[in-house]
Each structure stands twice: as structure tokens, then as C-alpha cells.
Amino acid sequence: MKQISIALATALCLAIAAAPANAQANRNLDIYFLDMAGGGSTLIVTPLAESVLLDTGSLEPQHRDADRIIRACRDAGLKQIDYLVTTHFDSDHFGAILEVSQRIPVKCFVDKGSLPPDGQNTNWFKRLYPLYQQATKGQVKTLRAGEDIPLKNDPGGKIPPIKLHCVASEKKIEGFEGDIDAAVAGCQIRKPDTSDNARSIALVLTCGEFQFFAGGDITWNVEHHLAHPVNRIGNVDLYQVTHHGLDLSNNPLFLKALSPTVCVAMNGPRKGIEPNTFKALNALPSIKAIYQIHYNTQYGDAGNTEPEFIANPKEDPKEGQYIKVSVHPENGNCTISIGPGGPKRTFAIQ
Numbered sequence: 001m002k003q004i005s006i007a008l009a010t011a012l013c014l015a016i017a018a019a020p021a022n023a024q025a026n027r028n029l030d031i032y033f034l035d036m037a038g039g040g041s042t043l044i045v046t047p048l049a050e051s052v053l054l055d056t057g058s059l060e061p062q063h064r065d066a067d068r069i070i071r072a073c074r075d076a077g078l079k080q081i082d083y084l085v086t087t088h089f090d091s092d093h094f095g096a097i098l099e100v101s102q103r104i105p106v107k108c109f110v111d112k113g114s115l116p117p118d119g120q121n122t123n124w125f126k127r128l129y130p131l132y133q134q135a136t137k138g139q140v141k142t143l144r145a146g147e148d149i150p151l152k153n154d155p156g157g158k159i160p161p162i163k164l165h166c167v168a169s170e171k172k173i174e175g176f177e178g179d180i181d182a183a184v185a186g187c188q189i190r191k192p193d194t195s196d197n198a199r200s201i202a203l204v205l206t207c208g209e210f211q212f213f214a215g216g217d218i219t220w221n222v223e224h225h226l227a228h229p230v231n232r233i234g235n236v237d238l239y240q241v242t243h244h245g246l247d248l249s250n251n252p253l254f255l256k257a258l259s260p261t262v263c264v265a266m267n268g269p270r271k272g273i274e275p276n277t278f279k280a281l282n283a284l285p286s287i288k289a290i291y292q293i294h295y296n297t298q299y300g301d302a303g304n305t306e307p308e309f310i311a312n313p314k315e316d317p318k319e320g321q322y323i324k325v326s327v328h329p330e331n332g333n334c335t336i337s338i339g340p341g342g343p344k345r346t347f348a349i350q
């Protein structure tokens, strides 16, 4: 893949940061978890109305995921996406990128800088990757562990500082130089994961006292080293349940290190939120609510939260309702609703 230089990309991104097109300041930090029916797409809109889209769902069924992303952008009042981050190259995370970029301008594309070593010869990759190249036109910023996406902050200091920081990318962790797959005495390390999941970009968004973790589809051993022996992230208020809630991820050691107050699982009707993950989340003393994008048809009560926390209770809903989290950094609360008009619940930030 053609990469632009970091200096050029940073200059480009800083220029964008200096002049966001979505001029209407929002004051809240809004996070929309979009129904990609088992894929990934999360839209972040900062208090200064900058926007970050993490992943773009699947190409098929045709238009479904792009329609849902564009609808969320419209509900958020966006006229452009400032940063579009592709966490990794799986079909459920970048499939709709071309259609999305044709329907709303994208100012800066971001990815982890290399293609999946194990999956480049698959038919779906050969079909989707040219669409990615067409969308990005080869202008992509590589995001490495330890780097930030340079979001704009309030020069007057009235809005609490906001920071979007990459803690893992390409199976490398900020501050850890060792072998991620090497055995660790007294801990469960799994067989090396050679898939692109382990190489996902993992991000921590901080706004004042509020912290949100979104780790794409990173798997068990990467999670281990983010949590042990040093808790490199600390506690978070909001956790996007990693890898749709699959047991390949969601290492209990990591979940305990994060100790989230609320979590949202990007599961599908028949994908994700597996019983071990669900049990581990429920066992966290910190957890106040588990939200799911979908009802899980596979595991009954062993894989489903209470109905009022499930955005899409039907197997194939036409609407594809999102979950919206509005963070009010100044008063220390976040409010969560299902869809634009659904009932709201408020949780205190830790």
C-alpha cells in the first residue's frame, strides 16, 4: 500500500484540526455505536464537533452499513468525517469504506500501515482491497502505538482536554518491547494469533475525567500485555467490548484492569458476546450496565443482557438502531440512549 510520509500526514491532519468543517460546537462528547450486524463501526463526535469514524462495517448486504453510517452522521449534524480509522483489514471492518467516502467527505484516512500477512490471498480481500485503495487514493496516515490522532482542543480551556491515543497497533504495544506471545509464569498466554485481528489499532479516548477504550479485534495475548504486569490504560468508564464479544478476546485479566462502568458489545444475531465473555463482564464489580447492539440468538440468557439494554431485539431489523453515549465532561455524567429518541439512562463517570 502506498503510504504518505508521517510528516506530511501529520501536517495534513493538523491542518484539518485547525479548520474543522463541522463548525457547530457540540459541548458534549458523543459516541455512536452503529449496528453493523456483527461488524464494526463507531462514530465519535467531539465537543468541538470534530469527528472520528472507527471502521465502516461490511460491503454486503448492499448499502446496508453505509446507509446506517450516513444516517448517524446526519443525526450528528456532520458534513464531513475528519478522521476515518480502519482498525484492521477484516471484511466486517472496512467493507463499506468506498460507499461511505463517496457519500460524505473524509479528510484524513488512518490505518495501521500494513496488510494482513495471513489473508491477502483470500477472494474477499482481493475484491475489497481495491475499493479501499479507491476510497483512500493511497493517502493514508499510519498510526503506531504511542501516537495520537491530533484532535482539536478548546484554546480557551473551557472544554476539558480531549485526547485520542493509540496504545496498540500492528501487534505492538506502547511501552512493551518483548514478545507478545511468549509464555508468562502464572498467567494464561494463548497460541500466537497470526490473524490481522491481533494487529488491530487499539485506542483510548480521554475527555476530562472520562475514558473510553475501543480495541478493534485485538486478541487475548495483546490484551494481556496491556494489563499485566503494568495496567497501561487504567480504569475506563466506557468499554467497546473487544472483537464483538468473542472469547478469542476479552481476557479477564484485561477486563479487570479496565474495570469499565458501562460496556457496549458490537455483536450480531449469531456472532459474538460468547458465554465466557458475558460471564466475565458480569463478574466485574465495576460494571453497571452491559449494552448489546443485537439480541444474540445463540446462547439465550448466557449471552444476553436485559432486553432494555439491547438495541436491536429482532434478528434482522430494518432500522438497525444505534446506541448513543453522550458524555458531559463538565458535570461528570454520561447519558446512554438507544436510537435518537429512545429512553435515556445516566451513569456517573468514575
Ligand SMILES: [Zn+2]
Residues within 6 Å of the ligand: 038, 039, 040, 090, 092, 093, 217, 243, 244
Ligand atoms: Zn470484527
